[in-house]
Amino acid sequence: MPDDTADLADTAIRVAAASRPADTDAAEAYRLDAQIGYLLRRASQRHLAIFAERIGDLTSTQFAAMARVYERGPLSQADLGRATAMDAATLKGVVDRLQARGLVAMAPSLKDRRRVIVDLTAEGRALFARLATAAFSISEDTLAPLTAEERRSLLSLLEKIA
Amino acid sequence: MPDDTADLADTAIRVAAASRPADTDAAEAYRLDAQIGYLLRRASQRHLAIFAERIGDLTSTQFAAMARVYERGPLSQADLGRATAMDAATLKGVVDRLQARGLVAMAPSLKDRRRVIVDLTAEGRALFARLATAAFSISEDTLAPLTAEERRSLLSLLEKIA
């Protein structure tokens, strides 16, 4: 039962601020809990916590990159970045860590000397196959508070604003 | 080599492999685009991009911390962290940067010598009031692809899984 609200007497300041332009009205009306950005951050947090609990030694982002390569086959870093919604700098860190663990391999493109092609190794492919079931149940658990109808609705609405 | 024969061959292989561990089936069925975690990440990304475009010199997280202090008055770091869904280490970085810019002030609690009380400065309070209108329009723009009914639905569903 922490109550440090009275620790610093700011009541006077607040009363003085009560009679001012329309800026203050907007500020008074602002409710963090009702903002889409805050709710998205909290929902992501819960999902990431569930992911980490189930799949400890691979991050959600690393798994997403592996999933995309599994789906589409070998891709350049730029293409993989676009396909996973990661910018070039972020993706480089992700694939570097996957490469360091022997889960992906990189090879220069023969057609375009700028490009580096990323592919899953046999080990990476095997690991992804082994974890796919767990990944499904992670999504399931994240959506556990919702009915089947609500789950479809949420995914569809998120798709629209993504 | 026509596509449909490849499809049939693929199905045959899958059926033949049904006796093996279900791992590979789950891997084949996994669709990144349909996963709640991926959709949450992409929706957050779009929201953060809109935020940065509108309010360049303050991050969404920093603004959230200021909003909470504006709502609730002076809080300890631990309380503010709980109230904004940030862990202690994260919150410290956020309030340190706000303090460096003169937007919040820190003072030791008189009741509990472990605690550090965070409050908005006059400048921080004024800045928050000035930006509150922009913050509303950021949430508005993030939800722009949705109808009013869909917006209510999305916020309600996110609240349930947060």
Next chain:
DNA sequence: ACGAGATTGTTTGTATTCAAATGAATTTGA
């Protein structure tokens, strides 16, 4: 054929985000 402009990969810097460890202070329970 060639040069302007775009693309690719990389690096650097800043800002979350969390886990884990630590020391100081407070609260709890026997």
Next chain:
DNA sequence: TCAAATTCATTTGAATACAAACAATCTCGT
């Protein structure tokens, strides 16, 4: 009362995430 457990703030380290700048390479229009 007093030792154990908890809380608080802080630090460190690893992993996204994005902006900005860079050199190497490619594409396209003329």
